[in-house]
Amino acid sequence: MSNLTSVLSDLLVAVPQLRPQVYFKASLTALSHAMEDQVLASTSDQPLLIASFQRERFYRQEAHRYKRLARQTNQVYVLAAPETDFTNASEYYETIAFDPTESLSQEWHLVAIGQNYSTCLICRERPSIVQIKPSPHLPAVDMDPTRQFEGIWTSERQISCIAAELLLQRILHYRPELAPKIELARDRFGIFPQRRSSAKKSKTAAPITLPSLDPAAIDTNPFVQRLVTYLQAGQYKLLKAYRSIAAQERKERLINSITAAIRKGSATGLPLHPQEILKVAVRELGIALAACRCLIYRAQANDDRVAIAHEYLQPGVSSVVGKVMPLQKNPLFQEMTCQQGSICIVDTQTDTRVTDSPLLQQLVKQLDIRSWLLMPVLYQGKLLGIVESHYCGSQPHQWTADETSLVEAIATQVGAALIQAEAYANLEDLNQQLEALDRTRSNLIAITGHELRTPLSTIQVCLESLATEPDMPLELRQVMLSTALADSERMRKLVQDFLTLSNLESGRVEWHPETLLLDECVELALSRIRIRSNPDDLPQIVSTIPVQLPPIRVDGDWLVELIAKLLDNACKFTPPTGQIAIAARTNGGTTLEVTVSDTGRGIEPNRLEIVFDRFYQEEGALRRTAGGTGLGLAICRQIVNSWNGKIWAESAGKDKGSTFHFTIPTVE
Structure with missing residues (x-):
């Protein structure tokens, strides 16, 4: 012992x-x-x-x-x-x-x-x-x-x-x-x-x-x-020097912490997050000042009130996260906005700005504020937010020049960081939109050119042959007519997919929810696939839908269309010797999760999200072995979004098959 x-x-x-x-x-x-x-x-x-x-x-x-x-x-x-x-x-x-x-x-x-x-x-x-x-x-x-x-x-x-x-x-x-x-x-x-x-x-x-x-x-x-x-x-002299170094290091460390949060986002290529910057700043500032409570919140000069989202607290101090702070009726906010400078209140019990304002007296009592520091977060004269530091308890706190200088330096850094983060985020959004539009344009030109020109050329050749060769044998005439009809159906489906996706994205579709059984919708989708395709070209399709599943509440026609398109997509990339499985299970009591799995070509992990984009083609538009417009999965996503469901894909990689999941709301 x-x-x-x-x-x-x-x-x-x-x-x-x-x-x-x-x-x-x-x-x-x-x-x-x-x-x-x-x-x-x-x-x-x-x-x-x-x-x-x-x-x-x-x-x-x-x-x-x-x-x-x-x-x-x-x-x-x-x-x-x-x-x-x-x-x-x-x-x-x-x-x-x-x-x-x-x-x-x-x-x-x-x-x-x-x-x-x-x-x-x-x-x-x-x-x-x-x-x-x-x-x-x-x-x-x-x-x-x-x-x-x-x-x-x-x-x-x-x-x-x-x-x-x-x-x-x-x-x-x-x-x-x-x-x-x-x-x-x-x-x-x-x-x-x-x-x-x-x-x-x-x-x-x-x-x-x-x-x-x-x-x-x-x-x-x-x-x-x-x-x-x-x-x-x-x-002892060395100790005094260390105290001075520590004070300077504290200021530099705070600024570097915020800068590091900015660089962390830009180094990873991800958008900067203003909320993360505020979170880091308020924590580091609270530790440095040893204040009872520190707040940083976004605010503009014309805001009437603001909700507190970020704070630093000492043990035993009440939290104000989620509470609404009044601004326009707050005389301290008005003074700070006009002066564009800090406000230091050593003792809220004797300062006339507090004692003459019933609103501030109530706020001081609720938050137990004895000493109060407010610092505006400015950028080029524009108010972006406010930094507050509170000392609570029975004894007032004498604000030093070093403390106000430290808070001012942090507020300046936070202002620049917020502007930079917002500009970076806006630029990222614009870049993503431009990239998406460019991909859509390229894919639209390539796919439309291929999918329209090929069947149109075939139809034209067949019709010209029938018109110019009156003595053509009957069997050959029948082949020409069948080919022209098949390619015209292909063009019709292409145009129909364009119109369907356009109507879904523009909100012009009228939905008619009804109470249904999932297994009935799956059987209808399977029947549609079997009618459209040659049975010898289809892989084995296995459905294991439990009969005890609760009923669902969706538009039946669109659910059948969704399942049919997922099955059609699986058949397209699975050889006849492969297998496709349809399964379902309850998911959290309020939804069903349906899966369509195949043993086909699979999807690369970095493409699991973009497969749902419009005109996406896994092989590229000009070297595809499977036909299609690249609109099927985009339509599926729009259908699932209509009932606030989720749809996603999983795959272990190339030639390892893939699984598509989507959720359906059940009857409450």
Whole structure:
């Protein structure tokens, strides 16, 4: 079981006369090296050295020094919380791996006791003053020099022995087999073990009874004290520099976070999202200001009210997401719009702009706002939005120039980002529309030219032959007439598909929903396919529609047309030796999901969406092996959209078949 008490606390209980001081890490490093050098330089026989390194990574930096120290004495003990391969061992010296939850993981200890000298350093780490939040967009700033400790450093032998005993007890807790070796060190240097009558029952070290100490004996070498003071003063100046760097880094990090959100969208080739920009900005700003509540919302000068969508909250602060904020009747909004500048209210209880407005008084009461900052988001003088920061509670917050400058910089960056994102999105929409129109134009010319010209040429040849060859045999005349009729039917279907899609897209179709059974519609569609096609050219079609499915509510004629077109599409790309399957199942209780699967040519994964585009041809318009206009699946999508359903395609890839899904509403 780990000991959760502090060695420093136990030492201060044992020796109440001691007064801990504050040390920077650089000072402790210098003191530790000086103490180790004293051991290396001494001629004392077998001195005692105990070092506690908090974590293994700190120990690894000094391991080479302790190998040298182990040549001077076999009484070297090193404690650390393991992180990789640090374990209990007795190779060069004794290593003790303590539990990471142990209080030692927060402390820094070094005790050196020889025949003619003794020093001890017993310290506990304090929370860092300079704290910079980690950012995924910037490298971490090394704040290690600002680490602070509180504790005791002294060369008084009696205190060093007490500190050594406290650490030896921790060592025995983790490595009881070292008891004989530790007893030798106690006897050699006069270290008295603690009485353990109640220690085993408690996690706290029992008090050590000592004779009263002479306060003058606690004083250390004045030269060393002056050296430590010098180090402390230099470290304090460094800390002030780090505070300044941290403030500047905070501002740059916020701007870079928003910039990174913009670049993330443009780097992936996707449209930028203004809402994502606002979300990132409000979070980073709230963290930087440590405000109780931060808001960023879109607003224009003539807006009457606005709904809040993005906020940052401290724990225990009420949320305003989804609430409507009044603008035109808000005197602060009017003042900010006219001045196009920030508004800082230190205390809402005394500011006349708030106390003279019943609306603002009510708002302050509802949101518990004590200090209020409003900053407009502008771009070329146009209001795009507002940034708000609230401090809640009983004490007002004094807004500093650095804070307002930071918020203003973020508001400026957000304004530019919003304009850029909107322009990028509009440009993307226009590009997509132009690309779609260009594809439609090209496909329309190619497909219409092919699908109309080919049958028209055949019809013309057949009719000319019949007109110019009156003595043509009857059998050949019949062939000519059959060919002309077949190609005229092909042209009729082409024109019909054009008209059908045009009517569906323009909304000129009158829908007549009715209650139907799905299996009946499937049978009608299958009958239509079998009548139109030669049975020998069709693959095997299997229908597995459960009879217990609930009735559906759609226009029956259009549902049959939808199923027939999906079956026709599957037959077109599936060889006669393949198979087509029709299945259905309930989907969430309010819809049915119907699937038409085939074992045919399949669809490339990157084309699963565009197969529903008008005039899309998988092989290209000029090198197709299957006929058609490329309008069938576009018509299917328009039919499914008419009852607010969904239609999509799935395929494992080329020559691996494909499956088309669509949903139908059931009768409620």
